[in-house]
Amino acid sequence: MSDLLSAENLKKSFGTLEAVRAANLRIAAGEIVAVMGRSGSGKTTLLHLLAGLERATAGRIRYREQDLSGLDEEALALWRRANIGLVFQAFHLIPTLSALENVAFPLYPVRMSARERRVRAEACLGQVGLGERAQHRPSRLSGGEQQRVAIARALVNNPSLILADEPTGNLDSTTGNEILALFQKLRAETGAAFLMITHDDKVAATADRVLRMADGILADGKGIA
Amino acid sequence: MNYLWSELRHRPARTLTAVLSIALGVALFVSLQAYADGYRQAARAPLVEVGADLTAQRQGTVPDKFEGMVFPHSTAPIHRGEIDQIRQVPGVQAVAQTLFFWSFEPNGFVAGLGLDPADTIGPGRLRASITVGRFLQPGDHAVAVADTTYAQENKLGLGSVVSLDGESFTLVGLVDTSRAGQLANANLYLPLADARALANAAPQVRSVFDIRPDDANLLFLKTDQARVEEVASRVKTILGQQAIVSSGQSFAAELGSLFALIDRFGLLVGLIAFLFAAALLLRGVASGIWERRRDVAIMRAVGWRQRNVMMQLWSETLVLALVGGLVGLSFAALATWGLSHTMVTVPVPWELAPSPHFLPGGAATEAVTIALPARVTPALVAWALGLSILGASLIGVWLPRRLAQIHPAEVLRSE
DSSP states (O other): OOEEEEEEEEEEEETTEEEEEEEEEEEETTOEEEEEOOTTSSHHHHHHHHTTSSOOSEEEEEETTEEGGGOOHHHHHHHHHHHEEEEOTTOOOOTTSOHHHHHHGGGTTSOOOHHHHHHHHHHHHHHTTOGGGTTOOGGGSOHHHHHHHHHHHHHTTOOSEEEEESTTTTSOHHHHHHHHHHHHHHHHHHOOEEEEEESOHHHHTTSSEEEEEETTEEOOTTSOO | OHHHHHHHHHOHHHHHHHHHHHHHHHHHHHHHHHHHHHHHHHHHHHHHHTTOSEEEEEOOOOOSOOOEEEOOTTOOOBOHHHHHHHHHSTTEEEEEEEEEEEEEETTEEEEEEEEOTTOSSGGGGGGGGEEEEOOOOTTOOSEEEEEHHHHHHTTOOTTOEEEETTEEEEEEEEEOOGGGOSTTOOSEEEEHHHHHHHHHHOHHHHTTSOOOTTOBSEEEEEEOGGGHHHHHHHHHHHHOTTEEEEOHHHHHHTTOHHHHHHHHHHHHHHHHHHHHHHHHHHHHHHHHHHHTHHHHHHHHHTTOOHHHHHHHHHHHHHHHHHHHHHHHHHHHHHHHHHHTTSEEEEEOOGGGOSSOTTSTTTTSOOEEEEEOOOOOOHHHHHHHHHHHHHHHHHHHHHHHHHHHTOOHHHHHHHO
């Protein structure tokens, strides 16, 4: 199976602090990969590097053979819009928008009719089971519902890779299990790959593969040393 | 647009503060300009009433005796050659010649004005204020038109005969001068040729002035509006050191220190108010961006380009500025409406007063009282909205620097 995303010898330093010292991984299309590690092991920094939100100090990231190192901020934003969905532990919804508008949020700068945007957002909201709460603002949704809205937002641009940072970290175990089940369902329906950052063994257990990160070092058993 | 309206609607405190800041700035700016402009127009009212932009006189000499016909000492003769030179001044569109005089008759004092009935500016305009009979006509001789108040006080009517310096004049009409202001105010209006003949024969005129048959002593000038002051300067040069040229500015000078303050500093104060409003808007937007750095980070994370983010924030600022501008214009319209109901008294410079100061009541200041013609003009609306848009755009240019300080990953990690 060809790689969807790969990282080689990724490094990221903040001054003298080496947050990521050597990260190597490969993610195949439709695969669910969990990256486990303790707090401060560099997991979130790694996710930000893979999403193009941070610039690597050294190393290379490839997406379908495209080297992302040469892209500037604007090109990376367009790349994310076209290929990546992001899910955060803190949900990060826009408080002034309804659930439906939050889902459609990544499409606002895209040239398309308001109707098409709404239809796509409604479909995604339906996929996560929140069609009935479309007009509710985040403050009127539970934590689990907010995370579902965030997942629907990550799906709305039909990404091939969803990067999720502690997606169940702010949820109780029952709701967390529902979210994980939703990932499996969405993988089956959309064929998207998932990279989950977690420190929870139960979450990691739902992944196809589990990679462990410690002291900024991540080794992928798929062959990249 | 959804996002824009949601942001403005669901952050009412920020929206209201920004809108009111701009509104107050715009209201103060527009109201002050409308007020100052209203006063400037009011100052011109005495001249506008007689269709002129300038009056020209020359100060002369006080006669030896106040007997028979005399010229007020602010109205020395202006000779034909000088009048022809004035007609040639660039920007002069029309010149009306008049001869203003006082006549001390055995039965009382008369202020008289000789005029050319064919003139379309100056006292010729009084033809619209005739209440009884007719106005003077070209070719008239030995007839006069009397001011209605003067006629009532002296029990004169159509057909009455009045005597001036031994010459008889039959009244052919009565005119209400109250609406024509004080610049063309006299008791009796005569054909210019008759007034000239009287003046040339009057000993108290001849004794102090080089009076000639074609002279006038009070000119009304219609000029190109853009060149009023330039023409005034040229006319002063032609008439010499004793020239008295009155324009809207001369009347404005009579309005006192309050108007002078508003006239000089109104624009400055208005602009400062506007800048203050812009600063408040800037502060609101800046703190808004700081409060919304998480939102901006999310925008960037989900694929918004920097220019998309800037356009969103700029649109919000622009809408706030425009709404604030419109609300401010509404406030200004209300304030200006209130101002337009106040009455303004425009004093007439002493040299244009119709009565000698040494007669009973003659020292009273002549004045024109009108409603302040303050209004919000289309130009003011354009200025206010233009400044609002400019302010919003400048803030929009400033935004990228603030945005550049937002690192999505850093913000998302810390939130």
